[in-house]
Amino acid sequence: MNIETILVKEISQTLQQLYGEIPGMKVSLEKTKSTFEGDFTLVVFPYVRYSKVSPEETAKQIGEVLCEITEIFSSYNVIKGFLNLGISNNLWLSYFNQFDANSTNFLKGQKIMIEYSSPNTNKPLHLGHIRNNLLGYSLSQIMRANGADVTMANLINDRGIHICKSMLAWQRFGNGETPESANIKGDHLVGEYYVVFENQLVNATSDDIELAYEGKWHTADNATNERYQELVKRLSEAEEDKQIAKIKGLIKDLVRNQSELMQACQEMLRKWEAGDEEVLKLWNTMNSWVYEGFDSTYKNLGVSFDKFYYESNTYSLGKDIVQEGLENGVFFKRSDNSVWIDLSDEGLDEKLVQRGDGTSVYITQDMGTAELKYQDFNIARSIYVVGNEQDYHFKVLFLIMKKLGRPYAKGMYHASYGMVDLPSGKMKSREGTVVDADDLLNEMYNTSKSKTEELGKTQGMEDSELDILCRRLSLAALKFFILKVDAKKRMLFNPEESIDFHGDTGPFAMYTYTRIKSILRQERPKNNKSDNIELNATEVEVIKTLSEYSQVLKNAAEEYNPSGLCQYTLDLAKSFNRLYNELSILKEADSSKKEFRLLLAQKTANTLSHSMGLLGIEMVERM
RNA sequence: GACCUCGUAGCUCAGCUGGAUAGAGCAACUGCCUUCUAAGCAGUAGGUCAUAGGUUCGAAUCCUAUCGGGGUCGCCA
Numbered sequence: 001m002n003i004e005t006i007l008v009k010e011i012s013q014t015l016q017q018l019y020g021e022i023p024g025m026k027v028s029l030e031k032t033k034s035t036f037e038g039d040f041t042l043v044v045f046p047y048v049r050y051s052k053v054s055p056e057e058t059a060k061q062i063g064e065v066l067c068e069i070t071e072i073f074s075s076y077n078v079i080k081g082f083l084n085l086g087i088s089n090n091l092w093l094s095y096f097n098q099f100d101a102n103s104t105n106f107l108k109g110q111k112i113m114i115e116y117s118s119p120n121t122n123k124p125l126h127l128g129h130i131r132n133n134l135l136g137y138s139l140s141q142i143m144r145a146n147g148a149d150v151t152m153a154n155l156i157n158d159r160g161i162h163i164c165k166s167m168l169a170w171q172r173f174g175n176g177e178t179p180e181s182a183n184i185k186g187d188h189l190v191g192e193y194y195v196v197f198e199n200q201l202v203n204a205t206s207d208d209i210e211l212a213y214e215g216k217w218h219t220a221d222n223a224t225n226e227r228y229q230e231l232v233k234r235l236s237e238a239e240e241d242k243q244i245a246k247i248k249g250l251i252k253d254l255v256r257n258q259s260e261l262m263q264a265c266q267e268m269l270r271k272w273e274a275g276d277e278e279v280l281k282l283w284n285t286m287n288s289w290v291y292e293g294f295d296s297t298y299k300n301l302g303v304s305f306d307k308f309y310y311e312s313n314t315y316s317l318g319k320d321i322v323q324e325g326l327e328n329g330v331f332f333k334r335s336d337n338s339v340w341i342d343l344s345d346e347g348l349d350e351k352l353v354q355r356g357d358g359t360s361v362y363i364t365q366d367m368g369t370a371e372l373k374y375q376d377f378n379i380a381r382s383i384y385v386v387g388n389e390q391d392y393h394f395k396v397l398f399l400i401m402k403k404l405g406r407p408y409a410k411g412m413y414h415a416s417y418g419m420v421d422l423p424s425g426k427m428k429s430r431e432g433t434v435v436d437a438d439d440l441l442n443e444m445y446n447t448s449k450s451k452t453e454e455l456g457k458t459q460g461m462e463d464s465e466l467d468i469l470c471r472r473l474s475l476a477a478l479k480f481f482i483l484k485v486d487a488k489k490r491m492l493f494n495p496e497e498s499i500d501f502h503g504d505t506g507p508f509a510m511y512t513y514t515r516i517k518s519i520l521r522q523e524r525p526k527n528n529k530s531d532n533i534e535l536n537a538t539e540v541e542v543i544k545t546l547s548e549y550s551q552v553l554k555n556a557a558e559e560y561n562p563s564g565l566c567q568y569t570l571d572l573a574k575s576f577n578r579l580y581n582e583l584s585i586l587k588e589a590d591s592s593k594k595e596f597r598l599l600l601a602q603k604t605a606n607t608l609s610h611s612m613g614l615l616g617i618e619m620v621e622r623m
Numbered sequence: 624g625a626c627c628u629c630g631u632a633g634c635u636c637a638g639c640u641g642g643a644u645a646g647a648g649c650a651a652c653u654g655c656c657u658u659c660u661a662a663g664c665a666g667u668a669g670g671u672c673a674u675a676g677g678u679u680c681g682a683a684u685c686c687u688a689u690c691g692g693g694g695u696c697g698c699c700a
Contacts, residue, residue, distance in 0.1 A: 033643070043642055045680065055680085081680085082643060120700075157700065311700085338698070347626085348696095355698045362700050391627065392695050418629085419693080426693095455662070473662090485636065488628085490693065492635065501662045503648040504636085511662050519659050555639070567637060570647080581655095581664045601659095623662075 003095050003547045004029055007040060007085075010072055014065050019050040031544075037077055038084030039544065045081045055081030089535050096543045096600070097529040101607035104550050105147035107557060113373055114140045114415075115153040116385035117303070121290045122162045122194045124187040125297050125437040127420050127427060127493060128387070134482050134616060135417055136385040137303040138562040141614045146557045151377055155309040155369065158287055164268045166190045167282050168261070169197035179289050185296065185438065186289025197261070205259050212255050213248060219258045228254055300441050302475060302616055307376075309369060315360060317368025321404065322354045330403050341400060351396050366397050374408045381411040383560070388416040388488070415560045418490035420482075435493070444474035447499045457623060469620050473507055474499070476617045480506030483615050484566040504570050506617055509608055512573040512580075514623045516605040519585055525598035533596050538579045542600055545575045549607055553614075562615055569611045576604045 008027045015022060032038040044051075044059045051058040056078055063076030063083050075086035116136020119125060125133075140152045170177070170193045179186040211217045215232045218225055228251065235247045256262055271279040298304065322339055325331035331339050331353060339354040354364055373382055384394060394414035401409035420427065427434050449470045452458055458466055481498040485491040501507035535543075545568075552568040585601060588594035609619050 028640090028642095030642080035644070041643085045642075048680085080643070118700095160700070162700085336698095352698055357698090359698085361698060365700090387694095388628075389694055390700095393700095395627095421693095451662080457660085457662085489636090490629070494635075497635070497649070500649075503662095505648085505662085507662060508648095511660080515660055515663085522659075551639095559639085563637085564639085567647090570637095574647090577663060578665090580659080584659065586659045622660085 002550060003087075003091070004040075004551075006091075007072070007087075010066065010069060011042060011062075014062060015047060018061060018065060019047060022047070022050055032084050036079065036082075036084050037086070038075070039087040039540070040085050042083040042085065043081060044083055048081075059083035087540075089533075092535055092540055092543050093530060093533065095547060096603075097531075099543075099546055099603060101546075101549060101603065101610040103145040103147060104553055106554055107143060107146040107148035110148045110381065111151075111377060111379045112143050112148045112381045112383060113151045113153050113307075113377055113379045114143065114383045114385060115155055115373075116140075117298075117305070118155045118157065118386070119294065120157045120162060121187075121190070121287055122166045123191040124185070124293065127422075127435040127437065127440065130301065130437050130440070130478075131417060131420050131482050131491075132385055132387070133298070133301055133303045134479050135415070135487055135562065137616045138479075138483055138565075138614060139383070139385065139415060139557075139560060141616065142553070142556045142562060142565070145553060145610075145614055148557075151306045151379070152304065153307045153309060153373070154305040155311065155314070157311050159272070159312045159315060161265060161269055162194070163283065163286075164265045164272065165197040166194040167279075167286055168265050168268055169193040169200065170286065171282065173200075179292070185293040186291075187293025187297070188438070190286050190290050190293075197265075201256060201259065201261050204261055205256050208255050208259075209252050212251050217255060221258065224254060224258060297437050297441075301437070302618070309372070311365065314369045314372060315365045317372060318360055318364040318366070319354065319358075319368070321367050321371060322360075322364060325353070325400075325404055330400075341403070343396065343399060346399055348396065348399070351400075353400070363393065363397055363400070366393075367400060370397070370401060370408075370412065371406070374406075379408070379411070381413065382408065383413045383415050385415045385417070388418055390414070391416055413560070415487070417487045421490060421492045423492065423494050435495075440478070440495075441474070443495075444478055444499055445470055448474040448477070448501075451501060452623075469623055472618050472620050473501070473510065473623065476506030476510050476612070477501060478506075479615055479617050480509070480566055483562045486563045487561045506612070506615075507623075509569045509573045509612060510617075510619055511623060512576055513605050513608045513612075513619050514621065515580060516576070516601045516608075517621050519601055520598070520605070523586060523598060525595055525602055527595065528599070530592065530596040530599055533592055536583075538575075538582050539597075539600065541575045542572075542579055542604060545572045546603060546607055549611070553611075556614075565611050565614055569608060569615075572604060572608060572611075576601070 008029055011027050011029070012025065015025065015027070028043065030041050030043070032041045042059075042062065044055055044062060047062075048055050048058050051061060053061070059078040059081060063078060063085070066073045066085065067076055070088065072088055072091050073085055074088040077084050114136055117129065117133050119129060136152070140150045144150045170190075173196055174193065177189070179189050182189055184192070208217055212228070213235075217228065219228075231247055231251050231254070235244065235251070238244045238247055268279055272283060322331060325341070326333065326339060331341050333339055334356070336356040337358070338352055338356040340350050340352055342350050344350070351363070352361060353367070354360060370382065373379060386394065391414065394416070398409060398412045398414070401412065422433065422435065424433060449466075452466070452470060452473070461469070477499050482491070482493070484504070548568065552564055556562055556565050583597065585594065585597045588597060612619060
């Protein structure tokens, strides 16, 4: 049982005894600020209207009665309307004796699917994916620790025009190159051909695009010419810079789409959809390269999946649902045969759910996949870890599923997270300012190695132990740095700070853990409980922090946000470090005090390890 | 233009459903290794919580407006 629940129960009873039934009463207890005396604070303002005396007097009345329960409360003081309560030594001790960094069960047995990562197969993973992966993995662990039955899923976007670009470029310029022959990771190799394609396309079309801006471009295709002339007209009339840029962008796309390269690419996509053997073979080969590359990145990052979905299998799902929606009037059809839903009642607009030619769009596929997930796993909740630029998309998706009467619609949730910025600004793949995931991991490994060597910590360490240390240390720094920030918020990724090992960092928490482990290697606690000890303030502080763990764990799950766990881990490490510095453990003369501190150290280490584990961070025994 | 979101110390971030004198870390400056790992601890300095109103015993937190950053409003995914 949580210590606060015990206190709240006693306080409610006391309030009732003093002032009778208070309608809608809710006792909110807070930690006493460190500048005041006491452990917990009750704000008495809400009760003044029942006590009919001043706030100070009310607080005194309550405090007086509470302190008669000596086994729980030891002292009280009143400042203005705040009743600061001291908790008795024995309550702390008995709480401490039963404390264990255990999982909670408020989601007991609930079937939850968490979809995350969801990469495209034409490029290697980058920093943005890293935030996604770390959040997704950590959320899964957090949900599990709260008792949920979690399936971690990855929906891989393995089809579409972008894959064809890499394929076509490889076909034309690859000379049969393979990851082995080039000695490059498969995902990077495919990514390189994607870049080759883009460069070739720029070379082939840049002159035409310039001409097109001046209105001097034409093509064989009449429909395109018409559209182009219309755009030229709009361009000449446009005044705002933003508008001009937008129209120019449309013209650019038009010209590019008419190029031989893009035409060949479109042709390839058509062949793919038609099941052309040769195209499929190439597609399979290049995908297998990419998957091998992704696997290694996922492994290095320490994330994993229980279930993979592939868009090549799911993109046509959802058409049955479109049909169903048409039949029961949720969707409607336009004259060009395209299918729409009207969401203006909900403050949104009309949204296309199927193209005029019967092919599916992004949301059609998502409707199908949502249904598939439910059929496969009978999940109660379906969580999507996807960036906040897709807030609107998911709002629409969930609304559609609700309107279609899907019972699982209410369990769908978009765990939306903010973008990652660099000190130089936004990451833009076109400008080469993307931070590659593999590069980043390598760099962090090397830095942690040189720092470890600098500190002279490598003495007496086997190479294999050093390797594990550097790996885990660098991941601790990276993961903690990213997960520390509120998931919903946009964050700045400063590479130098991310690899810092001092202050509010993962390595700091890890270091605290190893110091405890070092003590426990020399002596372990003999019992699993302590009695009859006079606790001092630093010790109480650690117990108090430990007691908050289950609530923090629950909050992290409820808010789909691991950052509270990071903050908590730091608090716990700091409070223990203070104790470590102020009090001796192994050299404590009083054997029962020593025993207690050993036990306290052990429980602290367990809790640190547990919470870091939920962040996807593995501890080491020495560093 | 409409909608969403953010704005807290020089920098990066906490601050839960409103509570006391707004907290950490980094950077700067002081101390502490003959004592369980100094990747640590203790301390100094640093704030008009974007601005203006409002709600009330009480607002960084809730409401409104304004300013500023970002995002979305594709028959891309």
